[in-house]
Amino acid sequence: xxxxxxxxxxxxxxxxxxxxxxxxxxxxxxxxxxxxxxxxxxxxxxxxxxxxxxxxxxxxxxxxxxxxxxxxxxxxxxxxxxxxxxxxxxxxxxxxxxxxxxxxxxxxxxxxxxxxxxxxxxxxxxxxxxxxxxxxxxxxxxxxxxxxxxxxxxxxxxxxxxxxxxxxxxxxxxxxxxxxxxxxxxxxxxxxxxxxxxxxxxxxxxxxxxxxxxxxxxxxxxxxxxxxxxxxxxxxxxxxxxxxxxxxxxxxxxxxxxxxxxxxxxxxxxxxxxxxxxxxxxxxxxxxxxxxxxxxxxxxxxxxxxxxxxxxxxxxxxxxxxxxxxxxxxxxxxxxxxxxxxxxxxxxx
Numbered sequence: 001x002x003x004x005x006x007x008x009x010x011x012x013x014x015x016x017x018x019x020x021x022x023x024x025x026x027x028x029x030x031x032x033x034x035x036x037x038x039x040x041x042x043x044x045x046x047x048x049x050x051x052x053x054x055x056x057x058x059x060x061x062x063x064x065x066x067x068x069x070x071x072x073x074x075x076x077x078x079x080x081x082x083x084x085x086x087x088x089x090x091x092x093x094x095x096x097x098x099x100x101x102x103x104x105x106x107x108x109x110x111x112x113x114x115x116x117x118x119x120x121x122x123x124x125x126x127x128x129x130x131x132x133x134x135x136x137x138x139x140x141x142x143x144x145x146x147x148x149x150x151x152x153x154x155x156x157x158x159x160x161x162x163x164x165x166x167x168x169x170x171x172x173x174x175x176x177x178x179x180x181x182x183x184x185x186x187x188x189x190x191x192x193x194x195x196x197x198x199x200x201x202x203x204x205x206x207x208x209x210x211x212x213x214x215x216x217x218x219x220x221x222x223x224x225x226x227x228x229x230x231x232x233x234x235x236x237x238x239x240x241x242x243x244x245x246x247x248x249x250x251x252x253x254x255x256x257x258x259x260x261x262x263x264x265x266x267x268x269x270x271x272x273x274x275x276x277x278x279x280x281x282x283x284x285x286x287x288x289x290x291x292x293x294x295x296x297x298x299x300x301x302x303x304x305x306x307x308x309x310x311x312x313x314x315x316x317x318x319x320x321x322x323x324x325x326x327x328x329x330x331x332x333x334x335x336x337x338x339x340x341x342x343x344x345x346x347x348x349x
Contacts, residue, residue, distance in 0.1 A: 039238060057075065061117075061144045065132075075115070089116040097123055103338060120140060129251075130254070156180040157182065183329065187265060206253060276340075277320065
């Protein structure tokens with residue numbers, strides 16, 4: 001190990017890093033990380049991201065979570081031309097529905113109406129201080145569709161959203177015509193390998209986050225970091241600058257526990273609808289990696305192998321690998337992703 005790599009290894013072990021950890025950034029990414037804040041003069045954001053722009057108009061669905069009133073914000077984008085159906089999008093833990101912008105545009109152009117909610121606890125939706133469950137998120141989403149008089153959808157789900165999408169498809173199979181899983185979490189049972197963590201300890205780590213450590217964390221999702229991805233850093237940093245950050249951080253802890261404690265991998269073989277696995281081949285995301293023993297880290301997060309394993313275990317699954325792409329293909333290669341998905345949605349059967 002040369003001197004530079006030694007310094008990086010030491011830094012990675014010493015810095016405060018997000019509780020949903022993948023790996024440390026590469027030397028190239030570290031060298032490109034700004035040494036000063038890019039958002040020192042940016043205005044703070046509140047808990048509901050009121051001043052953060054979204055690509056399409058937002059609507060509100062009033063619901064509840066664990067007995068507490070809650071609002072689910074969502075985009076409802078009509079199809080252009082002859083309508084072919086409705087697509088429902090599930091976002092990841094460290095993102096909101098706005099990151100689906102290129103996917104929404106492509107699907108709408110292809111003739112699909114798109115429903116893109118911020119799940120309760122994320123984005124512009126309410127963030128109640130409750131115990132989070134995938135079943136509840138799925139039930140609220142089903143209630144949203146019912147309020148819109150939508151009986152059937154195709155689902156596209158990324159990262160943690162993959163876990164919500166899997167549970168949604170299992171609980172409401174009559175609703176889901178087709179399912180697209182894009183580098184989803186939940187293809188393995190994290191509760192077997194990641195030791196349980198106390199909320200207070202997780203909250204301390206979250207509150208110790210910095211702009212630099214958060215950027216390095218996000219860089220592990222993207223093999224080829226682009227300036228346009230800075231918006232994902234900006235929204236976090238601006239929330240951190242505001243008085244609502246402690247509540248925002250607490251919600252991050254609570255949703256961490258949902259992923260850690262409530263596996264969905266056993267739902268996969270039960271899904272009978274057509275399933276498309278879109279897997280970026282450079283993805284090595286390991287949920288809660290910093291808490292895992294070294295022997296577990298060696299076998300977790302191998303998405304190329306997980307894709308093959310899950311395809312073999314599912315009755316009606318197709319696998320499409322994408323080379324040189326990481327955890328979020330729809331952001332990294334948006335046109336290619338839309339093309340793959342539209343072909344799947346348009347196909348009969």
